[in-house]
Amino acid sequence: MQVDGHIISGEFYSSSQEFLLTGIKHLTTESxxxxxxxxxLYDYLSAHIDEEGGQVVTLNDQILVRLGQDEIKQVLQDLDDIRRLF
Known part of the structure; x- marks a missing residue:
């Protein structure tokens, strides 16, 4: 099932119970x-949502992606929507 959120996009596979992340912000990835x-990830971002300066997440242990506070809220909504698929 294709998922296109505010910040996150990807494909959910119910047979293997995994989410294939294909995009975050303007970056293409495959994780x-x-x-x-x-x-x-949801718990971490929820716990740090009010920190000034936002957060940085790592894609494939190589690419750093900065998320501002508003983007974190959008990512949390995307993650919540994806969690419901599991």
């Missing part, structure tokens, strides 16, 4: 994310 990893 498989388990339900546990997705929940960990």
């Amino acid at each position: 498989a994310i388990s339900e546990e990893d997705l929940s960990d």
Whole structure:
């Protein structure tokens, strides 16, 4: 099932219970994310949502992506929508 959120896009595979992240912000990537990893990211961003300066996430352990506070809120909404698919 294709998922196109505010910040995150990808494909959810119910057969393998994983989400294939194909895009975040303006960057293209391909990373498989388990339900546990997705929940960990959601919990981390939720805990740090009010920090000034936003947060930086890493794609494929190589590319740094800065998320401002408004973007974090959008990512949390996207992640919440994806979590419901699991």
